[in-house]
């Protein structure tokens with residue numbers, strides 16, 4: 039491709055299944071150069087440096103920068119903001135190119151550490167992503183494909199997991215840019231002609247409410263760090279009795295089980311239920327399933343669990359368990 043851009047100097051790993059090139063409306067992005075299978079590793083990368091967060095100072099950033107080798111400093115100097123101009127200060131550069139990393143040392147594991155990533159930060163956001171970078175107790179950030187990605191497709195990920203609980207406009211405020219993915223484009227109609235975005239917004243409000251119901255915490259407002267910390271998200275509950283019920287976790291076991299199944303079914307329908315989320319969802323819902331103590335309920339739960347999709351599990355549970363009390367109820 040013609041035209042000089044400093045990103046052409048960024049070093050990709052040998053056999054990387056992607057290339058960097060302009061992504062209309064989003065600066066540059068990463069695009070698959072061959073079919074990438076679901077679950078395949080796309081990129082494993084170590085940070086250029088790691089510093090304590092969440093609040094960083096120019097001084098700590100300069101110190102980290104000066105500790106880099108000449109070659110690493112040069113890779114750092116190629117990084118641009120989205121409009122291809124240099125960052126005006128180090129804090130801005132860090133805020134757009136970092137991932138939170140976790141220390142595997144039990145003494146320092148609680149620190150909020152931020153790593154500067156040259157390549158992982160070149161991937162653009164999508165509210166319907168095709169890759170993910172699950173948290174792991176190591177400084178290395180690994181990106182996996184969450185669905186098959188075809189040659190030429192842009193490789194994207196969700197910039198924060200909490201975005202799945204937000205409607206389009208809340209997501210844009212949190213991201214501080216207007217995302218143009220298909221969940222955000224007002225004009226994209228779904229299978230039955232309704233704009234995807236309308237249905238998607240309704241699903242995400244429900245997903246947030248269900249998460250509140252089973253965890254007792256509003257997943258959006260509980261956040262203290264990150265892009266959503268200072269945004270005005272409307273409260274979910276206007277009925278204070280319901281809010282207290284959710285927060286005291288005193289909902290019957292059958293309602294909780296149904297809520298968890300509906301939560302997974304909505305994620306599945308929204309097409310954002312990836313293998314890493316499933317690895318969390320499955321044991322969580324099984325834990326609730328194993329708490330039933332009433333014999334007839336246990337038989338229903340076994341039958342529910344044997345179904346093939348979360349949507350069918352949800353409908354079975356709704357039909358057979360709705361309003362059923364259990365010996366294990368709080």
Ligand SMILES: C[S@@+](CC[C@H](N)C(=O)[O-])C[C@H]1O[C@@H](n2cnc3c(N)ncnc32)[C@H](O)[C@@H]1O
Nearest residue numbers: 064065066120134159160161162163215217218
């Ligand atoms: C870490 S950078 C991603 C790489 C960047 N595009 C580049 O050229 O280096 C994040 C910035 O990319 C842009 N961006 C990422 N995803 C986008 C999307 N879905 N829609 C519009 N802009 C996006 C935003 O300006 C965002 O602040």
